[in-house]
Amino acid sequence: MFWGVNVLLASRSWPFARLLVPVIFGATLLILWQMIVVRFEISPVILPAPTDIAAAFMSNLPTLWVDFVQTIVRGALVGYVLGCGIAILAALAIDRSPFLQKGLLPVGNFIAALPIVGTAPILVMWYGFGPSSKVAVVVAMVFFPMLVNAVQGLKESDAIQRDLMHTYAASYWQTLLKLRLPTALPFLFNGLKICTTLALIGAIVAEFFGSPTVGMGFRIKIEVGRLAMDMVWAEIAVAALAGSGLYGLMALLERKLTFWHPSQRRG
Amino acid sequence: MKHLTLGAAALLASGSMALADGHEAEVNLQLQWVTQSQFAGYYVALENGYYEEEGLSVNIIPGGPDIAPPQVLAGGGADVMLNWMPSALAARENGLPVVNIAQPFVRSGLMLTCWADSGITEPEDLAGHTVAHWFFGNEYPFLSWMSQLGIGVEGGDDGVTLLQAGFNVDPLLQRQADCMSTMTYNEYWQVIDAGVSPDELVTFRYEDYGVSTLEDGIWALEENLEDPEFVDRMARFVRASMRGWAWAAENPDEAAMIVLDYDETGAQTEEHQLRMMGEVALLVEGGDGRLDEEAYQRTVDTLLAGGSDPVISEAPEGAFTHVVTDAALAE
Numbered sequence: 001m002f003w004g005v006n007v008l009l010a011s012r013s014w015p016f017a018r019l020l021v022p023v024i025f026g027a028t029l030l031i032l033w034q035m036i037v038v039r040f041e042i043s044p045v046i047l048p049a050p051t052d053i054a055a056a057f058m059s060n061l062p063t064l065w066v067d068f069v070q071t072i073v074r075g076a077l078v079g080y081v082l083g084c085g086i087a088i089l090a091a092l093a094i095d096r097s098p099f100l101q102k103g104l105l106p107v108g109n110f111i112a113a114l115p116i117v118g119t120a121p122i123l124v125m126w127y128g129f130g131p132s133s134k135v136a137v138v139v140a141m142v143f144f145p146m147l148v149n150a151v152q153g154l155k156e157s158d159a160i161q162r163d164l165m166h167t168y169a170a171s172y173w174q175t176l177l178k179l180r181l182p183t184a185l186p187f188l189f190n191g192l193k194i195c196t197t198l199a200l201i202g203a204i205v206a207e208f209f210g211s212p213t214v215g216m217g218f219r220i221k222i223e224v225g226r227l228a229m230d231m232v233w234a235e236i237a238v239a240a241l242a243g244s245g246l247y248g249l250m251a252l253l254e255r256k257l258t259f260w261h262p263s264q265r266r267g
Numbered sequence: 268m269k270h271l272t273l274g275a276a277a278l279l280a281s282g283s284m285a286l287a288d289g290h291e292a293e294v295n296l297q298l299q300w301v302t303q304s305q306f307a308g309y310y311v312a313l314e315n316g317y318y319e320e321e322g323l324s325v326n327i328i329p330g331g332p333d334i335a336p337p338q339v340l341a342g343g344g345a346d347v348m349l350n351w352m353p354s355a356l357a358a359r360e361n362g363l364p365v366v367n368i369a370q371p372f373v374r375s376g377l378m379l380t381c382w383a384d385s386g387i388t389e390p391e392d393l394a395g396h397t398v399a400h401w402f403f404g405n406e407y408p409f410l411s412w413m414s415q416l417g418i419g420v421e422g423g424d425d426g427v428t429l430l431q432a433g434f435n436v437d438p439l440l441q442r443q444a445d446c447m448s449t450m451t452y453n454e455y456w457q458v459i460d461a462g463v464s465p466d467e468l469v470t471f472r473y474e475d476y477g478v479s480t481l482e483d484g485i486w487a488l489e490e491n492l493e494d495p496e497f498v499d500r501m502a503r504f505v506r507a508s509m510r511g512w513a514w515a516a517e518n519p520d521e522a523a524m525i526v527l528d529y530d531e532t533g534a535q536t537e538e539h540q541l542r543m544m545g546e547v548a549l550l551v552e553g554g555d556g557r558l559d560e561e562a563y564q565r566t567v568d569t570l571l572a573g574g575s576d577p578v579i580s581e582a583p584e585g586a587f588t589h590v591v592t593d594a595a596l597a598e
Contacts, residue, residue, distance in 0.1 A: 043363060045337065128443060129431075207431075213430075222403065225405075226361060
């Protein structure tokens, strides 16, 4: 019945339907999940019911909050800003120098290919058990995707547009700020959006390899050890909310700043 | 209503449930960790044919850093698991009714290894120092110990700064921590092999401070123990395994070599395994597989004294049974 209503809503183009459809869809999935767990008496250590997860979530709010601050705020976000910032600066350097383009890009590619399970323990050894090592892991993870997107974005302006700037006697920096960065924005945002997820994964997984006794990765690890899966799922819910929030923020900025781009047109 | 787990569904699908008469009964054993002499008794029983003599076909499934044996058991991936009692009892409290059916290890091999030059000479000195400990269920004895000593684990001058470390001894060697959890039969020797002399270290065996908890017990799901056929299969399994342990304790060198043969990763070295076998033999010495209720009670008391965040909140009921070992030792 839900489904029928939802299909009907999806076929309409009412403004509120855009929000309502995914909400109903998600709720239906949760109800199905609950029904399957209850109906087949699935053991809570395999898959807890959504109601159990919600209960664990509500009764552990203070813990979830300090874990969130430790992992997302002090780890993922700091690493995200640092990593993406360095990558954009590196892209500008590469753009100005053919030597770097030939030298730095392959090295960046190599760093991107390093598996996190290999680098995380080493970085924990170098930077200690605190958030610094998590920041380092996140920087290593987000640097390359951001770099590639930024380099590509800087190539986006057409030769004819650059020639026009040249006839205006615009300097390199003027051309960069007035023409090349704006045309690069769709690519920059693409990189920024991809990196939101990578930053979260990096910060959480890095904690598996060493951490103080706080943090989302730490909590997931110890709660799996004692089979408190409802708490593990509560942490996963926090990660999903944080990830969606950060991604949503980037998408919103993109819409505000690249309103001129064809992909942003609304029919 | 029919009780159905994902694992049972998978088993039904694969059709391996139907064992006709004359077939060997299958037992899937989930180890707590990777293939090493810590599990020599089981590999010896397999290699020397003790399981076969009992009409069993045993699969030994190695574990690893991210494998929680209780979850494998819950999912139907194994009939029986080896687990430390703290983590098994925590799983029981969290809704997975596991029962201890035998306890080959009578002593704990867990200890704290500290740098002597950190000024730590007795447990009370730990306050104000940094301790790296394994978690994933291995942290409970330490937390209980600290709470019994009245030392906090939130850092500061009069508390311990606790770090969650991976399963290696790097934090100690790198001096990121003054002390680290080690096993008598494994990590302690990794520290020694790294070129540290025993004089430079101070060790505290949990066993000596009355806070040790039972390790490497054999656990099965409660519901299966209602089935007499399963109990009989487990009795044969435990009997053969204890024969394996007895042989391994008498022939430690040969036992270590058998373990090496079964190590498919090739990660283990001969020297390390021989030494491990010698140490593990001390932990199984004098045990016949039957759970010592005094040791069980000490484990439970230790866990209940876990401070602000106890592992288990109340004494478990029916978490062990002698039914299997009684049957195994009867013949």
